[in-house]
Amino acid sequence: MNILILSFYYPPDLSAGSFRTKALVNSLLKDTEKQITITVLTTQPSRYRTYSPTASSVENAGAVTVKRISVVQRGTGIIGQALLFAQYALGVNQAIKGQTYDLVFATSSRMMTATLGSWVARKLGAKLFLDLRDLLVDALPDILPMQLGRPAAWLFRYVERWTVAKAQSVNLASPGFVNYFEKNYPTLPFTLHTNGVDDIFIEKAFSLPEPNTAKLNILYAGNIGVGQGLHHIIPQLAAQLADRAQFIIIGCGRAANQLNAALAHYKTTNVKVIDPVKRADLINYYQNADVLFLHLNNLPSLKTVIPSKLFEYAATEKPILGGLSGFSAEFASSNIANIALFDPCDVQSAINALHKLHIGMTDRTDFIRKFSRKNIVKKMANELLQKA
Secondary structure, eight states, rough: OOOEEEESTTTTSSSSHHHHHHHHHHHHHHHOOOEEEEEEEEEEOOSSTTTTOOOSSSSEETTTEEEEEEEOOOSHHHHHHHHHHHHHHHHHHHHTTTTOOSSSEEEESSHHHHHHHHHOOOOOOOEEEEESSOOOOHHHHHHOOOOHHHHHHHHHHHHHHHHTTTEEEEESSGGHHHHHHHHHOTOOOEEEEEBBBBBHHHHHHOOOOOSSSSSEEEESSSOSSOOOOOOOTHHHHHHTTTTTTTEEEOOOOHHHHHHHHHHHHTOOOSEEEOOOOOHHHHHHHHHHSSEEEEEEESSSGGSSSOOOOHHHHHHTOOOOOOOOOOOHHHHHHHHHHSSSEEEEOOOHHHHHHHHSSSOOOOOOHHHHTTBBBHHHHHHHHHHHHHHH
């Protein structure tokens, strides 16, 4: 069986889709007796301009071939992302010429990789399996100006319908997507497999650092984008906690300039912003943190998602301060011990939540076992191969 996997990001690139796809590839090879070959079509590391590890254009490892398509950033915002994806799509089209595949698997955060996967599966006459990690139609009114957001959502609803119509099955990365999917695609089979905790965080024995300062070390690690909305909360929160806490922000993204501008506006001196680091180094930052910080912007489309960082944070067994609402808040409060939630973008609510947080280690063995990435992708791989 020849399997084609489309994932815009893949290790050594840093993203939830990258780690998820790598784990799935490993599971497909390990947990089946079928003779399979896997081709992964991805990009050269491109998530962050400030993090560009080298990677081979073609990488062969046994039954797996990874082909990385070179993409160049030619703009910012939505236009820049569209141009990046266009380069990837052209590269995929070139790479599949003369090839045959039995199955196409596409994982997608903003649907376009899924749409590309649907087109490829039609062109090759292959079965299609989709992994949707976001709902683009819901997000467009939030990420585009009103005069553009609603017409774009109307247009992309038809693109979405065309995309999923080809699929044998669609996996949803959040239970918060189920109502939308059942309402719009009542006859289409779907599965539900969330993000999870990677072994690198399960195997590490975390502990609180030895107190060497009167201030708490509060760490945020992840994307700095509109969806995270850090510029709406961190500068004011840090200013009000100047005598009690110091913040480290690790990451980059479309809203990094807004965050830096807001930090300058509030004249904060207790926030340090660091470019993205590889996961091995990130673990050291986790180890040195007293509290892990998480935040989603106060946008309607974000009320159905589960931030992938939540699983990673929980595995450290350290206190978590989270600005969450909607389904992510329900999920966190139901499954994660010692997490203090506050209303997104609400500084006073965040301060009140911090006061309630227990600054100490918390046993989260049950959560880690339930949401082990290895176990989750094993189920995904088995279902995929059974239906292929």
